[in-house]
């Protein structure tokens with residue numbers, strides 16, 4: 001079949017790999033002019049994640065690039081330690097930089113798929129014989145199937161299911177990440193600094209110790225801004241963090257020369273069906289949670305299941321989409337719910353909340369309990385074993 005995938009971050013290239021391997025003719029269209037570089041580290045947990053990465057043949061490559069996890073050290077304005085969370089807390093069993101993961105998946109799939117950068121789907125029209133697609137720049141084309149792997153603000157979801165506000169709920173926080181010189185003497189541990197409703201943090205870049213990555217999370221009602229305008233997003237950050245001490249002014253100065261800014265709301269996507277006719281959603285577009293919802297592992301597993309079900313159903317897309325959803329809806333919902341707590345956990349709204357978090361997680365027993373909950377969720381994620389094609 002001729003298949004179009006929108007989005008070339010994680011879910012898109014993973015799906016392109018599998019569909020190409022099953023013999024389909026795949027095109028991936030990505031809005032950005034090249035593979036996006038931004039983002040912090042993302043992690044994999046549990047047997048299902050590992051099995052899929054292994055079957056894709058990328059596990060060793062990712063292991064060679066793994067960060068080893070980064071401990072999170074929450075500090076006072078004078079850098080006195082308040083709480084230290086061990087590397088496995090945020091880093092799971094295998095942690096890599098999001099940009100490196102995206103690059104590995106792209107390199108791994110590019111000879112099985114056509115990649116078109118700097119374009120976006122403009123319209124989709126389904127009929128019995130396929131889906132007619134027009135693009136913002138390229139020529140109109142017809143595909144048998146179209147997949148939305150284009151993240152939280154998916155254009156495929158909007159064009160097929162309706163406006164974003166019907167499916168995406170803002171969870172009260174924004175997240176931003178950018179790269180800058182490591183003028184902070186940061187080595188292994190990432191440093192985290194809180195004031196009520198805000199987190200500022202900085203960690204070393206694992207590829208190049210001379211570089212660092214900043215990550216900010218702040219509470220805010222839903223903001224109106226242009227998602228394609230990083231300068232405007234930088235202004236939002238500067239004004240949200242104006243007047244704060246610690247390393248905040250220096251981190252904000254780093255915005256001037258960063259390579260790429262990642263800026264998004266912490267939101268979750270809830271939609272009561274993941275497909276409509278010949279169109280289906282995969283990854284954050286269908287069930288994202290921005291941060292804390294194991295979105296990366298879920299996207300990888302979902303791409304494997306979606307392509308596997310399509311092969312198992314002999315190309316009957318309606319049967320395949322139903323089976324894909326039946327199999328994943330429950331475990332995905334459990335993982336996604338972690339996203340509801342991420343903002344409140346990393347940037348509690350009050351001084352009392354910050355102190356309570358530090359006190360609770362400073363207790364080894366409670367910290368272990370939290371680590372165990374994460375392990376249980378990821379080990380409950382069990383998927384069908386598809387017969388592989390060569």
Ligand SMILES: Cc1cc2nc3c(=O)[nH]c(=O)nc-3n(C[C@H](O)[C@H](O)[C@H](O)COP(=O)(O)OP(=O)(O)OC[C@H]3O[C@@H](n4cnc5c(N)ncnc54)[C@H](O)[C@@H]3O)c2cc1C
Pocket residue numbers: 006007008009010011012029030031032036037038039040041042098119120121149150151152153154155177262282283284285288289290291292295296299
């Ligand atoms: C630049 C960036 C940085 C990130 N940083 C982090 C991080 O630090 N920590 C974390 O946990 N998660 C991060 N994420 C989110 C994380 O990648 C996802 O939660 C998860 O991996 C699922 O991936 P996905 O491919 O479904 O969605 P995403 O990773 O969100 O990818 C969606 C892709 O679709 C593209 N796209 C959007 N609109 C269109 C369009 N109209 N046409 C074509 N393409 C489009 C986007 O440019 C992007 O490449 C980041 C995502 C991006 C894009």
